[in-house]
Amino acid sequence: MINEKQSAVTSNTLHLNAIEEERVSSDSKDTAVLGCVILLNVDIKVRNVLLKGNIDYIEFNEVESSQQVFTRLVQVKNKIDAIVIGVAIKEPVSIAQRIQSVNKECPVLIMSEPEKHIQLQQALLFTPFLSSDVSTWSTDALDQLNNILRDTIQRKQKKQNYKKTIAAAQRRLRDVSHIRPQVKHYLDRLLDHAPIGVLNVDIQGSILGLNRFAVQILNRTERETIGVSLIDIFPASGREALRDLIAQCVAPARHRVPEVFDISETVGKVRIVEVMASSLVDNSGQLGATVILQDVTARVSAERERDQVEEALRSSESLYRELVQTMSEALALTDEKHCITYVNDSFCNMFGYTSEEVIGKELLSFVHDDYSAAMRECMMKPELGSGVHRYETAWVTSKGKKVYTLTSPKRLFDPELGYVGCLGVFTDITERKKIEGREKKHMMELAHVSRVTTLGEMSSQIAHELAQPLAAIAALSTGSLKMLKAETSDPDEIIESLTSISQQSNRAREVVRRLRNFVRNDEMRYEKIDLNQLVRTVIHLIELEARWHSLPVSLEMQGSLPSTSGDRILIEQVVLNLVHNAIEAMQTVAKPLRKLIIRTSSKDDTTLQVEIIDSGPGISEDEIKKIFQPFYTTKPEGMGMGLAITRSIIVAHQGILSATNNEQGGANFCFTLPVEKEEGTSEL
Amino acid sequence: MSSEQTVYIVDDEEPVRKALSFLAKSDGLASETFATGQAFLDSLERLGPGCLLLDVCMPDMTGLELQAELQKCTSEVPVIMLTGHADVATAVRAMKGGAVDFIEKPFDSDDLLARVHKCLNREAKNRESSEYRKQALEKLSKLTRREKEIMQGLVAGKRNKQIGEELFISFRTVELHRASIMVKLEAGSLSDVVRIALLVDKAA
Numbered sequence: 103m104i105n106e107k108q109s110a111v112t113s114n115t116l117h118l119n120a121i122e123e124e125r126v127s128s129d130s131k132d133t134a135v136l137g138c139v140i141l142l143n144v145d146i147k148v149r150n151v152l153l154k155g156n157i158d159y160i161e162f163n164e165v166e167s168s169q170q171v172f173t174r175l176v177q178v179k180n181k182i183d184a185i186v187i188g189v190a191i192k193e194p195v196s197i198a199q200r201i202q203s204v205n206k207e208c209p210v211l212i213m214s215e216p217e218k219h220i221q222l223q224q225a226l227l228f229t230p231f232l233s234s235d236v237s238t239w240s241t242d243a244l245d246q247l248n249n250i251l252r253d254t255i256q257r258k259q260k261k262q263n264y265k266k267t268i269a270a271a272q273r274r275l276r277d278v279s280h281i282r283p284q285v286k287h288y289l290d291r292l293l294d295h296a297p298i299g300v301l302n303v304d305i306q307g308s309i310l311g312l313n314r315f316a317v318q319i320l321n322r323t324e325r326e327t328i329g330v331s332l333i334d335i336f337p338a339s340g341r342e343a344l345r346d347l348i349a350q351c352v353a354p355a356r357h358r359v360p361e362v363f364d365i366s367e368t369v370g371k372v373r374i375v376e377v378m379a380s381s382l383v384d385n386s387g388q389l390g391a392t393v394i395l396q397d398v399t400a401r402v403s404a405e406r407e408r409d410q411v412e413e414a415l416r417s418s419e420s421l422y423r424e425l426v427q428t429m430s431e432a433l434a435l436t437d438e439k440h441c442i443t444y445v446n447d448s449f450c451n452m453f454g455y456t457s458e459e460v461i462g463k464e465l466l467s468f469v470h471d472d473y474s475a476a477m478r479e480c481m482m483k484p485e486l487g488s489g490v491h492r493y494e495t496a497w498v499t500s501k502g503k504k505v506y507t508l509t510s511p512k513r514l515f516d517p518e519l520g521y522v523g524c525l526g527v528f529t530d531i532t533e534r535k536k537i538e539g540r541e542k543k544h545m546m547e548l549a550h551v552s553r554v555t556t557l558g559e560m561s562s563q564i565a566h567e568l569a570q571p572l573a574a575i576a577a578l579s580t581g582s583l584k585m586l587k588a589e590t591s592d593p594d595e596i597i598e599s600l601t602s603i604s605q606q607s608n609r610a611r612e613v614v615r616r617l618r619n620f621v622r623n624d625e626m627r628y629e630k631i632d633l634n635q636l637v638r639t640v641i642h643l644i645e646l647e648a649r650w651h652s653l654p655v656s657l658e659m660q661g662s663l664p665s666t667s668g669d670r671i672l673i674e675q676v677v678l679n680l681v682h683n684a685i686e687a688m689q690t691v692a693k694p695l696r697k698l699i700i701r702t703s704s705k706d707d708t709t710l711q712v713e714i715i716d717s718g719p720g721i722s723e724d725e726i727k728k729i730f731q732p733f734y735t736t737k738p739e740g741m742g743m744g745l746a747i748t749r750s751i752i753v754a755h756q757g758i759l760s761a762t763n764n765e766q767g768g769a770n771f772c773f774t775l776p777v778e779k780e781e782g783t784s785e786l
Numbered sequence: 787m788s789s790e791q792t793v794y795i796v797d798d799e800e801p802v803r804k805a806l807s808f809l810a811k812s813d814g815l816a817s818e819t820f821a822t823g824q825a826f827l828d829s830l831e832r833l834g835p836g837c838l839l840l841d842v843c844m845p846d847m848t849g850l851e852l853q854a855e856l857q858k859c860t861s862e863v864p865v866i867m868l869t870g871h872a873d874v875a876t877a878v879r880a881m882k883g884g885a886v887d888f889i890e891k892p893f894d895s896d897d898l899l900a901r902v903h904k905c906l907n908r909e910a911k912n913r914e915s916s917e918y919r920k921q922a923l924e925k926l927s928k929l930t931r932r933e934k935e936i937m938q939g940l941v942a943g944k945r946n947k948q949i950g951e952e953l954f955i956s957f958r959t960v961e962l963h964r965a966s967i968m969v970k971l972e973a974g975s976l977s978d979v980v981r982i983a984l985l986v987d988k989a990a
Contacts, residue, residue, distance in 0.1 A: 566843055566870025570799055572892030573868075577805035580895030581812035588812070599808050606801055649845050 137183030137255035155248035299395030454500035470496035571606035687718030792836035823852035
């Protein structure tokens, strides 16, 4: 049996070496080998169980004697994960003791016969210098052996790793004490560069030390501050509070609130600091405080600025409120249903109501009937109110008076709700309307005078114009009578002459009608005007004068000219005046050279233009500046009002009258009129 | 006498021309109308005796211009100016230019006719007197120089003897010449001689 064992040992040692090599290579191959176990004199039965159930790649080394175990333990130290001692070994406990004395962490499993198992277990319990890693296992429970062994190996390895970690930590801890002075230096530098001031003071407030920023905040050198009381550096007004703050540090666990001090007074520049104190215990156990100063000048001044802005805003708001309340224009706010929500004093004064009487009522209910439809339309317009559209409105006051205003509405929109109401500003233009009315009346009167004057100048032509048909009528009627009396008449001839009489009287009547219309003195009446038609009418009036002066009149009318609007008679007067002037101007020119062109055109989409072009001597540089002035005339019998009135008529129609000289000689009088607007809104 | 005379009408407006023409016809007067002054001038040569109703206010050639043209070609047709507007300057120019009358439109038709008739009568008379004058001139041209001298003496109311002394001829010779003058001038008495001499004088 011993021989057998001997041979087995030899072969097993070889095997072990092979395993050793394999293990090195397997390490490099990174094959998961659970652990390395030494089997000391393990009987064949146990060995088979172990090898058969070796699913975890446990590496087994078999040795014969305990001496070999110790040698291996010394050689490979911690690489042995467990040792199994066979049943045949005597004194297994002392061997385990020795093993543990070499390697305390190495678990030992002692195989025992079932009948000795309990006894051995107790022996282990009471044996000194054995850790709990030494245990015993009965040979009648071999089926569990593999699991037990695996658990043991894993526990051992875990313990070993843990110890390694602790060892590493301990090593590092050892280093800490070496770098402590270095850390202190870094901390000091950090403090010096920190954007807060840090001071250590004793309980009386004397400065024991401070960082660079604190020096900056206090605006003095370090030398000037060490040993000096911080409280004295603060202005008198803040000293009590600061003293309290430092004193509070002595009493622990109190909620500390930073306080803000203005120390501008004592540090010589604008500086506001927030002070926070915490207790400080130095090595000697003496109490003091660490005071943290934070420069909040910028923040506080920003806050102050914001306060100022807010204050300014508040005052400007109240100023605006005042302004709105007292401004001379009436102002009203309406909601989305056009009901009044706010009115200012002027609104009340202008319309004679108190604000209580109007608020909540529909704004339109105060508008004069003539204007309410137009205003309703303006208010209901669906498009977003961009830009200011002004229009004229008339209102009825509480006393029933009619007040005209210029209305500037601003429609208010909310991005979510859409139309939320309207802000209306109303300027009283009643007085202005009156003045305008008077001015308009004056102009109308002047224009009338001018028309009559013009007709006076044309009287001989007009007389001729009437004389012709009357002469014909006189001749025809006398002739007819004579023929009838003489009874030699041919009825056809009499009929013909009577027809002619009728025609001629119509002609005379037409002249009279035209003249009467022309000198009519009426209110200004706006109507739609076809400029081409109007020019033709005037040419009828002027025809004779033109013929009298042997003047060919050529009309250059643009076809399909848009219509304009205005007072027909006034515009006729303008054309007549200009044509009349042109004819007079050409009297000094040889007959074959006389030529008058009247041209109508649309200058652009919104403007129509009428040009009266003559071939007269033109206008001199001097005259061209004066011709539109009242009482300037070149005619001996002229009043000098013609062109002045002509211009004021054109201006009243939102047009422009201008005079230029033609390149080929003669003058060009040109006036413009606006194209009639589609909506036909009333002029202001 | 009127039957051979024509009323010429120049007016640029047809209704007026027609009316005047009709009026003339109703009064038994022949008439001819022209639309322009130039048309009248162009047919001047073929026109018989009569009078001209001329409108002042016309394009191209006014009445006054036509009048001036007529004077240039020594036409003797009497002109009645018609005007729609009577300004003094025009009237003066017309009258200075030899118009016999100046009528304002609108006119009284009877008045117009009366004036036309008056004008035509005068024209006829003028035409007659100018006929006499022509004959007188013819007769006078037959006289010798001496006979003309003696006739001047006679017209001046001098006696035969006085004329003889002034011309250094005998009283008898004067009587002979006088008889010859009477024959040549076909005059029955001294007063006939004086009338012929005055006609010629006026023409000169």
